[in-house]
Amino acid sequence: MRGKNDDREALIGENYGLVHSCANKFRGRGVEYEDLFQAGCVGLIKAADNFDKSRGFAFSTYAVPVILGEIRRIFRDGGAVKVGRSLKERSRQAMKIREEMALELSREPTVSELAERLGVDIATASELITVSLPTVSLTACDDEGKENQLDIPTDAPEEEITEKMALRTVVESLAERDRQLIELRYFKGMTQVNTAKELGMSQVQVSRREKAILGIMRKSMS
Numbered sequence: 001m002r003g004k005n006d007d008r009e010a011l012i013g014e015n016y017g018l019v020h021s022c023a024n025k026f027r028g029r030g031v032e033y034e035d036l037f038q039a040g041c042v043g044l045i046k047a048a049d050n051f052d053k054s055r056g057f058a059f060s061t062y063a064v065p066v067i068l069g070e071i072r073r074i075f076r077d078g079g080a081v082k083v084g085r086s087l088k089e090r091s092r093q094a095m096k097i098r099e100e101m102a103l104e105l106s107r108e109p110t111v112s113e114l115a116e117r118l119g120v121d122i123a124t125a126s127e128l129i130t131v132s133l134p135t136v137s138l139t140a141c142d143d144e145g146k147e148n149q150l151d152i153p154t155d156a157p158e159e160e161i162t163e164k165m166a167l168r169t170v171v172e173s174l175a176e177r178d179r180q181l182i183e184l185r186y187f188k189g190m191t192q193v194n195t196a197k198e199l200g201m202s203q204v205q206v207s208r209r210e211k212a213i214l215g216i217m218r219k220s221m222s
Helices: 002-014 016-024 033-050 059-076 085-105 111-118 122-131 157-172 176-187 192-199 203-221
Strands: 139-141 147-149
Touching (some): 002 016, 002 122, 016 033, 033 059, 085 111, 085 122, 157 176, 176 192, 176 203, 192 203
16 A cells, blocks of 8 residues: 555656646636646646556556646636635645745745655645635626626647647657657557567666657757
8 A cells, every 4th residue: 555655646746747737838828827737736636546557558648638637627617616624724734834944944845845744745735735826717807897707818729730740740750769669658658668668678778768859859849
C-alpha cells in the first residue's frame, strides 16, 4: 500500500508542469490563471488516483485529457467551485502555516515542504492551497450596472489545423529511428520502457534521445 501511495505522490509531484501547460491554453478567456491551475491540479490528482501503468501508456497521455476536462468544467459550470466547510477550515489553517513558513524561509515554501510541515501528502497539500485561491465570475457589470456574460475568446479552428500540420512536417523531417521513437512515445502513448523494447534500446538511451529530439523539434517549430 505504501508503495502505491509513493507512486501516486511521485506522479503528482513530478507532473505539475502538465497542469501549467494545460492551464496556459486557457489564458485570456475570462478566468484567472490561479483558478485554471487549481482546476488542473484537481485533474492531476484524479489522474494519479486512476492511472494504471500496467496498460503500458505514458502517464502524461492519460493525465492531460483529465486535466483539460477539469479546467473546461470551470467554463461549463460558470466558474462555480463548491468547497465543503471542513475543507475550507483546513485550507485556512494551511495558508496560515504557509505564511509563517514564508517568513521563516524568506521565500515561498515548496508544496513538499508545506506537506511535511502539515503532516500530509503532497496531493493533499496542493488541494488545501488551491481551495483558498479566489474565484472569478464569468459575468461583469456594464456602465449602467447591468450584468452581462463575459465573452470568452476561443482559438480559431484553422490555427489548430496549422499547428498540427507544422508538427507533422517536423516529425516527418526527422531521421527514421527518431521519428519512430516520437511516434511510439507521443502518438501511440507508449512508456519509455516499452519504447526501448520496441526499438532495441535501453530506457536510458530512449530518455536521452527523446530529450534531444524534442529540443530539435522545439527549435524547428519556433
